[in-house]
Amino acid sequence: MNDSRPDLRPETRAVHVPQPAIEGSRPISVPIYQTSGFVFDDPAVMADAMSRPDGAFVYGRYTNPTVRSLELAVAGLEGGTAAIATGSGMGAINTVLLGLLSPGDHLVAQRSLYGGTAAMINELVGRFGIEVTYVPENDPAALRAAVRPRTRLVYLETISNPMTLVADLPAMCAAARELGLLSVVDNTFATPMLCRPLEHGADIVVHSTTKYLSGHTDVVGGLAVFADPGLHEKVWHFAIELGASADPFAAWLTLRGLQTLALRMERHCSNAHYLATRLAAHPAVTAVHWPGLASHPSHELAGKLLSGCGGVLAFDLAGGRPAGERFMSAVRLALLAPSLGGVETLVLHPATTSHRALSADELRRSGIGEGTVRIAVGIEHPEDLWADVSQALS
Numbered sequence: 001m002n003d004s005r006p007d008l009r010p011e012t013r014a015v016h017v018p019q020p021a022i023e024g025s026r027p028i029s030v031p032i033y034q035t036s037g038f039v040f041d042d043p044a045v046m047a048d049a050m051s052r053p054d055g056a057f058v059y060g061r062y063t064n065p066t067v068r069s070l071e072l073a074v075a076g077l078e079g080g081t082a083a084i085a086t087g088s089g090m091g092a093i094n095t096v097l098l099g100l101l102s103p104g105d106h107l108v109a110q111r112s113l114y115g116g117t118a119a120m121i122n123e124l125v126g127r128f129g130i131e132v133t134y135v136p137e138n139d140p141a142a143l144r145a146a147v148r149p150r151t152r153l154v155y156l157e158t159i160s161n162p163m164t165l166v167a168d169l170p171a172m173c174a175a176a177r178e179l180g181l182l183s184v185v186d187n188t189f190a191t192p193m194l195c196r197p198l199e200h201g202a203d204i205v206v207h208s209t210t211k212y213l214s215g216h217t218d219v220v221g222g223l224a225v226f227a228d229p230g231l232h233e234k235v236w237h238f239a240i241e242l243g244a245s246a247d248p249f250a251a252w253l254t255l256r257g258l259q260t261l262a263l264r265m266e267r268h269c270s271n272a273h274y275l276a277t278r279l280a281a282h283p284a285v286t287a288v289h290w291p292g293l294a295s296h297p298s299h300e301l302a303g304k305l306l307s308g309c310g311g312v313l314a315f316d317l318a319g320g321r322p323a324g325e326r327f328m329s330a331v332r333l334a335l336l337a338p339s340l341g342g343v344e345t346l347v348l349h350p351a352t353t354s355h356r357a358l359s360a361d362e363l364r365r366s367g368i369g370e371g372t373v374r375i376a377v378g379i380e381h382p383e384d385l386w387a388d389v390s391q392a393l394s
């Protein structure tokens with residue numbers, strides 16, 4: 001304990017509470033450092049801490065020991081050198097895009113993007129004078145053809161939502177490198193258990209830790225992992241100004257989820273495989289979109305790139321939009337909810353919910369049918385899941 005100060009008055013002693021100095025042992029699990037700032041004995045150490053990402057802890061918006069623990073853990077899993085944890089996945093994506101792009105710059109992005117990312121890029125184009133070209137996620141020739149003098153980066157997603165297209169990371173990242181561009185990959189759907197984009201040539205990996213990394217549908221968070229410490233430092237300076245920093249309690253929940261990520265991913269993948277196979281054989285279903293199936297356009301690439309095909313699948317109902325809506329109200333165990341990556345199975349009808357802003361034409365172009373249903377498969381018993389899905393289909 002720090003000395004208690006009997007010479008001070010109660011008002012002062014209530015403010016300056018004693019803290020245990022832990023010696024001789026340490027906590028097994030990472031504690032929540034619920035403090036907004038840190039105390040220094042030496043002003044020079046404080047000045048140094050404020051000017052670089054790996055100095056002493058200084059202020060919660062910069063980082064925090066609980067948050068740092070999460071940053072180091074995910075950077076390690078992804079094979080990166082450093083990370084920046086943020087308050088949401090969009091916080092991580094914005095930190096990276098705004099930290100690296102300036103007005104007049106151009107980026108190349110894959111066509112099938114997470115909705116929030118697509119909306120954000122529209123914002124950059126509409127209000128910040130940044131330009132974008134969309135290319136297929138597996139077409140390095142289209143990427144080469146899209147490049148302009150002010151092209152700065154390529155933006156990809158390992159597995160896309162909801163049609164589960166797999167990006168050709170080795171080919172796309174190699175082309176980007178050749179052209180002197182940075183490649184940024186959203187690895188939310190795959191997680192480092194199924195794919196590590198930095199090993200395939202990416203420079204930055206972004207995550208919505210809201211999904212599989214935390215895994216229990218109880219926290220919103222994000223994270224960006226960097227291969228190069230110099231690039232991390234550059235984005236870090238912007239990140240502390242942007243202020244999208246992670247909260248220590250959210251980081252703690254995410255760390256707790258992360259410890260079971262490998263086990264959960266195995267079950268998410270095997271459950272998705274089981275449901276995809278059963279759905280593909282069902283007469284009410286015209287197509288199943290999951291890269292583990294031989295019928296999927298990314299099947300061969302998935303075999304080379306992923307050590308599991310993920311827990312999200314989509315399927316098309318023969319009955320179109322009304323059948324999709326009927327299915328949504330007929331499930332009993334699966335929950336009708338947005339998001340994914342938690343232990344519970346969630347279902348969504350994109351045409352009437354997440355993608356309702358798209359016209360029938362735009363829907364078709366993104367490969368989403370009026371009767372397409374997305375399932376974010378949880379870790380329940382596969383037979384219980386199939387019993388629920390098959391009763392909802394009839």
Ligand SMILES: *Cc1c(COP(=O)(O)O)cnc(C)c1O
Pocket residue numbers: 088089090091114116117157161186188189207208209210211220221222
């Ligand atoms: C959910 C999600 C995001 C956004 O993350 P939030 O934590 O909701 O801000 C970005 N990319 C993908 C692929 C996602 O699934």
